[in-house]
Amino acid sequence: MEVTIPARFNGPPDSGQGGYACGLLAGLVPPAAGHAVVTLIAPPPLDTPMRLEAGARRSHLWLGDRLIATVGAARKPVPVVDPVSPDEARRASEGYLGHRDHPFPTCFVCGHDREDGLRLAPGPVAGRDGVVACGWVPEDVSTEVLWGVLDCPGGWTADPRADPMVLTRMTAEVVRPPRPGAPHVVVARREERWGRTAVNLTSVYGADGDLVATSTTQWTALEAGGV
Secondary structure (H helix, E strand, C coil): CEECCCHHHECCCCEECHHHHHHHHHHHCCCCCCEEEEEECCCCECCCCEEEECCCCCEEEEECCEEEEEEEEECCCCCCCCCCCHHHHHHHHCCCHHHCCCCCCCCCCCCCCCCCCCCCCCEECCCCCCEEEEEECCCCCCHHHHHHHCCHHHHCCCCCCCCCEEEEEEEEEECCCCCCCCCEEEEEEEEEEECCEEEEEEEEEECCCCEEEEEEEEEEECCCCCC
8 A cells, every 4th residue: 555645744844754554554453442653763754655565463564675654553542631711721821832933843733834734822720840732723734734733743742853763653542533724722742751752641622621532642852953
C-alpha cells in the first residue's frame, strides 16, 4: 500500500506532523483488537510515496529500504487527563509560550506562522502543575487530524523552546468523532521524564465535558542540530 503525507501537514519544516502521521497509519491498518500503537523510527517525509506493509501483528512503513514507522497494538486502556472548562482553556491559551517563540513555527497543528493550520495554543492551566489546555473548533474531523490534535499539546507541558522534542511513539483511543464547528477543549499533562525521553497524556473533550479522545505520547529530545 502506498502512503504519502501531503506537505501542508508538516510538524518540523521538512517532515510530517507526528500525530497526523501516526493517525494516518492507525487508520490504514487498525488493529483487530485494542488500540493502535505507532512508533516513529525516522521523520516521515512530505509529498513522498512510502510503502506500508501490513502484517498480522505489526505493520511497517518503508521509504525504500529505510524503516520509517511501525504499527502495533495495545490492549490497556489509554489514560485520561481530567478536563478543564472552556473558560479555563481560554485563559490558559493566553499564556501559550508559542505566541512569542516556537521551535517549529510552521507546524500544522500549533504553529503561529500557519494561517491555514489549526493554530492550537496550549498554555499553562492555573493551579495544575504540568498541565496545559486550549480550545479547538474543528473543521476537518478526520482520524489523522484528531491524532494531530492529540500530539502537539503534550509537547508544551514543558518548554520546547529551550528543550525541543519530537514525537516518537503514540497510542490513542477515540470515543467519538469530534463535531465539526463545535467548541472542544484540549488538555495535556506531563507524566514523566528520564534522560532525553518524556511521556505525556492529552485528552479532547466536548464543550459539555464529554470525552472525545485521549492519547499517550512518548517524546525524544533533539540533539544539537537535529530536526
